[in-house]
């Protein structure tokens with residue numbers, strides 16, 4: 001008899017190398033914002049490619065906050081954001097006092113629809129916040145054209161897009177600022193943590209100060225220990241050297257991580273192609289390479305209750321799932337209460353929230369898991385729909 005498998009949606013890949021790296025930091029004198037954090041920044045910048053300035057921070061949300069804040073966006077400004085994203089993408093706009101303006105997404109990729117963006121530009125628009133949805137690159141040609149036409153800043157949320165490329169550039173190096181998240185289920189983890197990235201050295205220099213209280217001199221730069229000045233406002237969003245040491249080990253394995261995700265995604269996509277009434281979000285453009293964060297399958301013409309019944313049956317069969325994201329952001333209580341947007345304006349975002357299931361493709365999958373997930377999905381869809 002087939003033993004029931006237990007396949008988590010995501011699982012951090014922690015090895016002896018990470019454990020030893022953490023112990024080395026603990027045995028040293030500097031626990032935070034020291035040589036490990038700096039080395040991680042340099043190595044991540046090398047990984048992203050020429051022109052990248054990278055700064056470790058305590059989370060993806062912290063990086064987003066720093067991006068809007070240090071771009072000078074604030075009260076009275078509008079920022080166009082996708083309706084279909086993690087709430088952090090939008091909270092960052094809200095936290096600096098600007099107004100988020102929601103754009104619907106494209107139903108084949110889940111990415112912000114550039115035509116919707118173009119329609120939403122007003123004299124108050126200052127920036128476009130894009131999200132490379134589940135690792136699928138946005139149409140950055142179209143986004144940058146709109147930004148150029150109206151002199152808007154572009155913030156790229158690459159939380160799920162480590163390794164994704166557009167026109168052979170790593171995503172995050174096309175707009176003005178970018179962020180990555182190292183939360184445990186992401187491509188690489190530091191526990192909690194994030195990276196701010198930008199191709200603008202001056203913006204990166206401002207963010208570097210703002211993430212550490214706005215002080216003018218780091219620990220190593222002080223002639224007299226304890227002496228520094230504070231010329232600008234800042235906050236504490238630093239990453240500890242303990243976290244950074246984990247990230248450095250993870251980054252060494254990024255090629256293997258991406259290869260495993262790609263192989264799993266492509267194999268699972270082939271299996272799901274034979275299940276009628278389903279559609280897998282993906283991009284089919286030679287200039288866009290995705291990073292296979294998960295496989296999002298949209299069930300056509302089903303109620304949320306039925307989708308949830310499929311989720312529960314998959315989970316009962318040992319297949320871990322998630323939903324990216326549970327509600328279009330304008331439908332979340334905080335945003336509904338504050339802005340009362342017409343929810344009919346985001347039909348594609350609603351379809352993805354209400355009718356999709358995210359399936360695992362990470363390197364934690366074992367031999368036979370993809371075949372098992374494909375067979376379980378096909379059987380459950382037949383039973384439940």
Ligand SMILES: Cc1ncc(COP(=O)(O)O)c(C=O)c1O
Nearest residue numbers: 059060061086088159181182183
């Ligand atoms: C698209 C997106 N942006 C931002 C974040 C926030 O990242 P963090 O949890 O590191 O703050 C997430 C988290 O999942 C995300 O999915």
